[in-house]
Amino acid sequence: MDRLDARNERPDKGAGATRTASRFDVILDSVGRLLRRGAIGNLERMVSKMHPADVAKMLHHLNSAQEKRTVFELIKPEGNKAQVLSEMDQGDIGETLTDVPAADIAMLIRDLPDDDQAYVLTTMPEERSQEILRLMKPEDSAEVKDLLQYEPKTAGAIMTTEYFSLLEDTTAEAAIHRLQGSKDTGNVFYVYVTDSTEKLVGVLSLRQLLQVPPHTRLGTMIKREVISVATDTDQEEVAKLVARYNLLAIPVVDRDNALVGIITVDDVVDIIHDAATEDMLKMSGTKSEEEEDLLHSPVIKSLRLRVPWLLTNLIGSMVSGMILWFFRHTIQEVVALVTFIPVIAAMGGNVGLQSSTLVIRGLATGQIELSDVRKVFLRQVTIGFLISMLCGVVALAAAAIMHINLTLGLVVGIAMVFALVVSTAMATIMPVILKRYGVDPAVAAGPFVTTANDITGIAIYLSLATAVLAHLQ
Amino acid sequence: MDRLDARNERPDKGAGATRTASRFDVILDSVGRLLRRGAIGNLERMVSKMHPADVAKMLHHLNSAQEKRTVFELIKPEGNKAQVLSEMDQGDIGETLTDVPAADIAMLIRDLPDDDQAYVLTTMPEERSQEILRLMKPEDSAEVKDLLQYEPKTAGAIMTTEYFSLLEDTTAEAAIHRLQGSKDTGNVFYVYVTDSTEKLVGVLSLRQLLQVPPHTRLGTMIKREVISVATDTDQEEVAKLVARYNLLAIPVVDRDNALVGIITVDDVVDIIHDAATEDMLKMSGTKSEEEEDLLHSPVIKSLRLRVPWLLTNLIGSMVSGMILWFFRHTIQEVVALVTFIPVIAAMGGNVGLQSSTLVIRGLATGQIELSDVRKVFLRQVTIGFLISMLCGVVALAAAAIMHINLTLGLVVGIAMVFALVVSTAMATIMPVILKRYGVDPAVAAGPFVTTANDITGIAIYLSLATAVLAHLQ
Numbered sequence: 001m002d003r004l005d006a007r008n009e010r011p012d013k014g015a016g017a018t019r020t021a022s023r024f025d026v027i028l029d030s031v032g033r034l035l036r037r038g039a040i041g042n043l044e045r046m047v048s049k050m051h052p053a054d055v056a057k058m059l060h061h062l063n064s065a066q067e068k069r070t071v072f073e074l075i076k077p078e079g080n081k082a083q084v085l086s087e088m089d090q091g092d093i094g095e096t097l098t099d100v101p102a103a104d105i106a107m108l109i110r111d112l113p114d115d116d117q118a119y120v121l122t123t124m125p126e127e128r129s130q131e132i133l134r135l136m137k138p139e140d141s142a143e144v145k146d147l148l149q150y151e152p153k154t155a156g157a158i159m160t161t162e163y164f165s166l167l168e169d170t171t172a173e174a175a176i177h178r179l180q181g182s183k184d185t186g187n188v189f190y191v192y193v194t195d196s197t198e199k200l201v202g203v204l205s206l207r208q209l210l211q212v213p214p215h216t217r218l219g220t221m222i223k224r225e226v227i228s229v230a231t232d233t234d235q236e237e238v239a240k241l242v243a244r245y246n247l248l249a250i251p252v253v254d255r256d257n258a259l260v261g262i263i264t265v266d267d268v269v270d271i272i273h274d275a276a277t278e279d280m281l282k283m284s285g286t287k288s289e290e291e292e293d294l295l296h297s298p299v300i301k302s303l304r305l306r307v308p309w310l311l312t313n314l315i316g317s318m319v320s321g322m323i324l325w326f327f328r329h330t331i332q333e334v335v336a337l338v339t340f341i342p343v344i345a346a347m348g349g350n351v352g353l354q355s356s357t358l359v360i361r362g363l364a365t366g367q368i369e370l371s372d373v374r375k376v377f378l379r380q381v382t383i384g385f386l387i388s389m390l391c392g393v394v395a396l397a398a399a400a401i402m403h404i405n406l407t408l409g410l411v412v413g414i415a416m417v418f419a420l421v422v423s424t425a426m427a428t429i430m431p432v433i434l435k436r437y438g439v440d441p442a443v444a445a446g447p448f449v450t451t452a453n454d455i456t457g458i459a460i461y462l463s464l465a466t467a468v469l470a471h472l473q
Numbered sequence: 474m475d476r477l478d479a480r481n482e483r484p485d486k487g488a489g490a491t492r493t494a495s496r497f498d499v500i501l502d503s504v505g506r507l508l509r510r511g512a513i514g515n516l517e518r519m520v521s522k523m524h525p526a527d528v529a530k531m532l533h534h535l536n537s538a539q540e541k542r543t544v545f546e547l548i549k550p551e552g553n554k555a556q557v558l559s560e561m562d563q564g565d566i567g568e569t570l571t572d573v574p575a576a577d578i579a580m581l582i583r584d585l586p587d588d589d590q591a592y593v594l595t596t597m598p599e600e601r602s603q604e605i606l607r608l609m610k611p612e613d614s615a616e617v618k619d620l621l622q623y624e625p626k627t628a629g630a631i632m633t634t635e636y637f638s639l640l641e642d643t644t645a646e647a648a649i650h651r652l653q654g655s656k657d658t659g660n661v662f663y664v665y666v667t668d669s670t671e672k673l674v675g676v677l678s679l680r681q682l683l684q685v686p687p688h689t690r691l692g693t694m695i696k697r698e699v700i701s702v703a704t705d706t707d708q709e710e711v712a713k714l715v716a717r718y719n720l721l722a723i724p725v726v727d728r729d730n731a732l733v734g735i736i737t738v739d740d741v742v743d744i745i746h747d748a749a750t751e752d753m754l755k756m757s758g759t760k761s762e763e764e765e766d767l768l769h770s771p772v773i774k775s776l777r778l779r780v781p782w783l784l785t786n787l788i789g790s791m792v793s794g795m796i797l798w799f800f801r802h803t804i805q806e807v808v809a810l811v812t813f814i815p816v817i818a819a820m821g822g823n824v825g826l827q828s829s830t831l832v833i834r835g836l837a838t839g840q841i842e843l844s845d846v847r848k849v850f851l852r853q854v855t856i857g858f859l860i861s862m863l864c865g866v867v868a869l870a871a872a873a874i875m876h877i878n879l880t881l882g883l884v885v886g887i888a889m890v891f892a893l894v895v896s897t898a899m900a901t902i903m904p905v906i907l908k909r910y911g912v913d914p915a916v917a918a919g920p921f922v923t924t925a926n927d928i929t930g931i932a933i934y935l936s937l938a939t940a941v942l943a944h945l946q
């Protein structure tokens with residue numbers, strides 16, 4: 001994206017470390033006050049002093065779509081509106097542009113890089129985005145249409161086609177000259193070298209270009225094995241490669257190895273941010289769909305995303321309940337057993353959650369490969385066993401002392417050890433199995449593991465208690 | 474860091490999209506086989522073809538410290554060893570360098586950028602790192618010593634002092650000339666401009682430098698309001714700024730606004746990765762300390778980090794148990810009540826976990842400001858209420874049908890509504906309160922909220938049941 005460079009050339013009034021969250025709160029407060037007072041002149045001056053990224057963030061925190069539209073209209077000059085748009089959340093863009101005529105939007109996004117244009121258009125209904133595309137210059141809209149055809153969240157969908165490439169026999173001098181004359185040099189971290197059929201043959205850094213004699217041909221100085229991705233590579237895979245090899249940009253090639261675009265590190269930063277959020281939401285059973293923003297989306301959408309998992313869990317916990325009901329005679333005989341039902345259930349869930357979080361995160365960051373599984377499993381189960389011994393002894397002591405009943409203590413302690421080892425084993429292996437079958441492992445931590453652990457823990461505990469019932473009374 | 478550029482100039486044999494996890498598994502397998510066979514020659518050829526980042530990753534997955542040392546020694550040329558070191562985890566560095574004489578380490582890290590040198594030294598005992606510093610060239614060790622003095626996880630501790638700065642009256646032509654002659658140009662994304670007392674006065678991009686007439690003075694073209702951080706700014710705050718403003722590097726200034734270093738985007742990518750992992754571990758009660766790697770650290774360390782929270786939770790769940798014990802007469806009278814104890818407890822925990830995850834993540838990414846709290850709270854409680862109505866009706870129906878007892882159904886349904894609303898409210902507000910008092914909100918999701926929700930849920934349910942006990946039988 002061009003954003004990197006665009007940012008850099010615009011006068012920017014934010015000053016350093018003082019720009020913290022608390023300072024942003026003050027800005028939000030003032031904007032709110034000015035809006036209520038209708039002090040449009042002051043508001044306009046204030047907005048004009050803000051960085052587009054801050055304006056976008058501020059719009060996000062306003063209360064109504066109407067306020068968002070009012071403030072958006074105050075952004076001057078017109079070109080800055082496009083910059084702000086490219087920084088806005090998709091939901092905010094939708095709300096802000098609802099009433100803006102298609103022709104105005106086409107004009108507004110005219111100077112944005114193609115990936116940002118595509119980003120803005122994906123926020124709109126199909127029909128409206130088609131209308132805007134028809135109103136754009138044909139050479140601009142062609143590129144954007146190409147980008148819109150790729151599957152969301154693939155390299156093709158997030159790349160920009162605005163990169164800098166040259167032929168092998170170009171001299172360093174000519175390359176620098178081309179660079180100086182180009183208007184799209186925002187993305188130039190690397191110079192990509194292609195053959196006459198657009199096939200990617202090598203890469204070199206801007207620094208190398210500056211440091212060789214002027215007549216050196218690019219072909220003699222390029223690195224020929226380029227780390228690249230295909231158009232259908234998943235965006236998280238792209239992010240991993242850029243992070244692992246500390247790249248500033250990664251080229252995207254089609255099936256014939258022809259260069260079709262690049263993805264820059266600033267977009268990768270966003271992907272990593274979003275991926276982590278997504279994993280955490282999934283672990284808490286909030287099904288995350290594309291571009292979700294559950295903090296501000298309509299209530300009904302939030303419900304739709306959160307309820308399915310809760311209902312699954314409701315059923316799972318009823319199974320636990322039915323196991324208790326199944327053992328009701330044991331419970332009635334020795335009511336002291338109820339004291340440790342929440343203890344066994346909670347500890348199984350907690351120990352399991354720790355193990356599955358470690359495994360899920362390890363798989364996500366590449367710290368665990370599938371070939372490490374046996375090692376990781378043995379290690380987690382060993383730790384689970386040691387933890388279970390410790391918790392078992394504490395629970396044994398608590399139960400024995402509280403109810404002055406050593407047998408009860410032994411039942412609680414032994415059940416704790418079994419329950420925790422089983423739950424650690426399940427919690428460790430479940431994300432790996434899901435991953436192997438192509439399911440996102442993050443969904444495992446919540447529904448499956450927690451519910452399964454509740455059920456097995458309670459079943460182990462009460463079976464054991466029933467077996468020794470005569471001695472318990 | 475220089476890593477960005479260093480990477481770029483080394484011949485690199487990894488080819489594009491085929492470099493996925495499964496391919497890496499194959500590499501790991503071969504290395505293991507060659508090690509067991511003692512085929513050192515083959516191993517050396519294989520390692521020499523790999524990217525330093527891949528070698529570091531491969532070392533991480535080897536089984537013993539001995540294997541790590543063997544493979545590390547095979548890295549040729551010597552300079553590549555340093556590159557691999559700078560990519561390795563701190564634990565792996567410790568294991569690999571244990572037996573290497575201090576003088577050899579001083580030699581080994583000689584050509585690394587200062588922040589990477591500091592990184593390697595922090596993996597060692599104080600005494601040993603002091604010895605290595607004494608063996609380094611005084612001009613090198615002075616910079617590293619400075620870096621080592623900053624608090625860990627602050628801008629000062631992660632910055633590099635190798636940046637490119639010039640005076641205001643330098644011409645564009647002279648600047649380019651200086652750039653071409655400099656050996657430390659790996660970090661040059663921006664040219665920083667200082668006054669004669671090293672105070673940071675402005676910034677310009679490499680692109681601008683290339684596109685103005687040769688005799689233009691830097692002072693006439695710089696952007697004077699620079700987004701910068703202080704040496705004691707928290708690294709996550711640094712990451713937020715770099716991400717929000719799409720920067721490639723951010724300057725670090727001291728109290729007098731003198732430029733002392735820069736932090737580049739590749740390090741920010743690592744920080745974001747680590748911060749997300751840390752939040753997830755904290756949420757699952759795995760206290761995360763500096764540079765933790767719980768998947769591979771000694772078992773005893775894992776226990777130390779995981780056990781405190783589990784014991785807290787053990788006590789919390791015993792409180793739940795004691796509440797059950799307190800209501801034992803009610804339970805004995807109407808044993809059907811046990812069926813819904815796990816249901817109420819689990820649902821309170823789950824609904825709460827969803828809300829607190831959203832809030833914790835929102836606070837971490839800046840999607841929520843403290844001034845939004847009232848709005849977010851009302852929204853979450855509204856959603857919690859709607860969810861509780863839904864779950865309440867399902868639970869009411871299940872209880873009434875299963876035990877053919879409408880009163881029991883009503884008790885379960887009403888208790889569910891109260892329990893879920895209370896747990897949503899607590900789960901939403903707790904991270905905010907913790908954040909306001911400077912405690913990391915991620916610790917809230919696990920211990921406090923889950924345990925508190927269990928306790929209140931069970932207490933509400935059984936109090937209600939006891940109140941209407943006469944009608945329940």
